[in-house]
Amino acid sequence: MAAESESADDDSFESSNPTPIGVKLGSTRTVLRYLENADSDELTTVRTLTCLALYEDAITGEEKALFGEQAAAEYPDRVQYMLRSGLPEDDERAALAGRFFRELLSANGVPSDSTVVYAIPTMDNDAGLENLTEVIESSNIGAHTMRAYPESLCGAIPAMGDGVEAVDDVFISVNMGSTNLEACAYRRGDQLVPFSTGSVTGNDVDRRIVANVEEETQGRVHVDLTTAREYKEEHGNVGNFEPFSDVIQQPGGGSHEFTIEDSVVDALDWYLDAAVNEVANEFLPELANDYMKVYQLSLNNDVAVTGGMACIPGLAEEFERRLCEELDRDVNVVVPDEPDLAAAEGARRIAEKLAGQ
Amino acid sequence: MLRPSDYDPKELRALTGAAAPTHADEEPDRWTEPDDFLGRADARVRAAQVEDAFLLQAAAGGASRPYLPSLPDSVVGTQLVLDWLRYLVGVGGRERAREALAFYRDVEWLDESVEDALAAYLEAFDDTEGSRLSVGHHRTSLLFVARLAALR
Numbered sequence: 001m002a003a004e005s006e007s008a009d010d011d012s013f014e015s016s017n018p019t020p021i022g023v024k025l026g027s028t029r030t031v032l033r034y035l036e037n038a039d040s041d042e043l044t045t046v047r048t049l050t051c052l053a054l055y056e057d058a059i060t061g062e063e064k065a066l067f068g069e070q071a072a073a074e075y076p077d078r079v080q081y082m083l084r085s086g087l088p089e090d091d092e093r094a095a096l097a098g099r100f101f102r103e104l105l106s107a108n109g110v111p112s113d114s115t116v117v118y119a120i121p122t123m124d125n126d127a128g129l130e131n132l133t134e135v136i137e138s139s140n141i142g143a144h145t146m147r148a149y150p151e152s153l154c155g156a157i158p159a160m161g162d163g164v165e166a167v168d169d170v171f172i173s174v175n176m177g178s179t180n181l182e183a184c185a186y187r188r189g190d191q192l193v194p195f196s197t198g199s200v201t202g203n204d205v206d207r208r209i210v211a212n213v214e215e216e217t218q219g220r221v222h223v224d225l226t227t228a229r230e231y232k233e234e235h236g237n238v239g240n241f242e243p244f245s246d247v248i249q250q251p252g253g254g255s256h257e258f259t260i261e262d263s264v265v266d267a268l269d270w271y272l273d274a275a276v277n278e279v280a281n282e283f284l285p286e287l288a289n290d291y292m293k294v295y296q297l298s299l300n301n302d303v304a305v306t307g308g309m310a311c312i313p314g315l316a317e318e319f320e321r322r323l324c325e326e327l328d329r330d331v332n333v334v335v336p337d338e339p340d341l342a343a344a345e346g347a348r349r350i351a352e353k354l355a356g357q
Numbered sequence: 358m359l360r361p362s363d364y365d366p367k368e369l370r371a372l373t374g375a376a377a378p379t380h381a382d383e384e385p386d387r388w389t390e391p392d393d394f395l396g397r398a399d400a401r402v403r404a405a406q407v408e409d410a411f412l413l414q415a416a417a418g419g420a421s422r423p424y425l426p427s428l429p430d431s432v433v434g435t436q437l438v439l440d441w442l443r444y445l446v447g448v449g450g451r452e453r454a455r456e457a458l459a460f461y462r463d464v465e466w467l468d469e470s471v472e473d474a475l476a477a478y479l480e481a482f483d484d485t486e487g488s489r490l491s492v493g494h495h496r497t498s499l500l501f502v503a504r505l506a507a508l509r
Contacts, residue, residue: 168375
């Protein structure tokens with residue numbers, strides 16, 4: 001395609017539109033969504049752990065970097081999750097995040113002539129946002145246009161339809177992330193009463209699983225947070241959980257097999273109660289207080305639930321059931337097909353509009 | 358700085374072909390829905406609001422009668438006064454709203470000067486048919502009184 005567009009005598013309209021890209025730089029995972037080329041409908045999804053490990057090349061002595069799953073698997077001792085709190089908190093983490101993002105883009109050959117929309121969590125943290133902006137601006141994508149939109153809006157877009165219908169709607173979006181629970185009402189694109197709490201998160205579930213496993217095995221097994229997250233992602237299921245077994249090596253030789261029956265389910269149960277409480281008793285009263293009519297309209301509409309926690313089978317359905325019970329009224333929850341990719345996909349759809357304008 | 362909350366909703370609507378918020382989406386009727394029509398979920402919300410208001414009032418030094426000796430001298434206060442009167446006129450019509458204000462003065466929720474000022478504001482509202490004000494409506498009025506007192 002590049003060769004064709006360079007042919008001076010070719011008077012056909014070669015596609016010079018920038019590639020629309022949706023990006024979510026998440027605390028646990030980073031997701032990129034874009035069309036590989038303008039002529040195909042094939043979407044490219046890059047989904048990787050947001051982590052980086054630096055190591056020294058044994059021959060040249062040069063510092064090298066590994067990112068994502070490979071870094072986590074090969075260098076578990078020195079891998080760094082630099083967006084653990086959602087945003088890069090200091091210069092060091094910002095530099096690491098910048099390196100991670102550049103490595104990721106170069107490894108996947110993401111086009112630089114692009115229109116990029118970033119889905120960013122709504123956090124009251126100017127220093128962190130400043131650092132994230134530096135990370136974004138130090139990358140070579142988004143040469144054409146760059147925008148940032150709230151993650152809860154981007155995530156809701158694929159949940160509410162095949163296009164960008166959500167922008168023309170009045171609805172509530174709940175984003176269940178690793179580092180925060182975000183809820184927000186949107187009225188035809190206007191963000192109303194953005195609410196965010198760091199006290200009900202996917203990371204809290206992981207921490208509870210660690211404590212529960214220790215208790216369930218009577219202190220014989222201590223798992224780290226990464227293992228707890230894997231238990232949650234691989235075995236977590238609300239309403240249809242099946243006990244599973246794992247094996248650890250004992251100090252001094254031998255192995256110990258143990259079965260997990262309640263640890264994951266109890267942690268998810270806590271999460272659901274806490275999330276319903278935050279939405280029903282913190283966010284919704286605030287919304288009703290400021291925008292009574294939007295409150296009523298949006299509860300009659302679908303409530304979009306997105307984020308990594310919404311990937312757990314049965315969780316969104318149970319959230320709906322408990323929210324109905326707490327509010328004593330019917331509420332309909334909708335979840336996008338791929339809740340963990342939804343924010344990047346929504347961002348991509350906005351980027352597509354921006355690129356085509 | 359790329360701040361997600363600073364996005365431009367007008368640009369977003371233009372890009373996606375979405376309609377701008379219409380008058381129907383606005384909030385003019387937010388206080389006119391009688392409590393009787395509210396479900397339990399909404400009643401819970403209202404209860405939280407009442408609690409908030411009394412907390413505010415407690416923070417302002419406790420309650421002594423008349424609860425509202427004067428109106429707050431601020432834009433927010435004036436907006437709240439207009440919201441309240443719109444609510445009263447919306448529910449009961451102008452005459453019943455005037456009677457309610459007199460009643461509130463009798464039970465020492467309002468000072469006489471406040472009643473006079475509010476009654477003067479009433480003239481600005483279009484009259485409606487309305488129905489009798491119930492205990493629930495007076496409770497909501499008390500909420501407005503508490504909020505206005507907290508704003509003074």
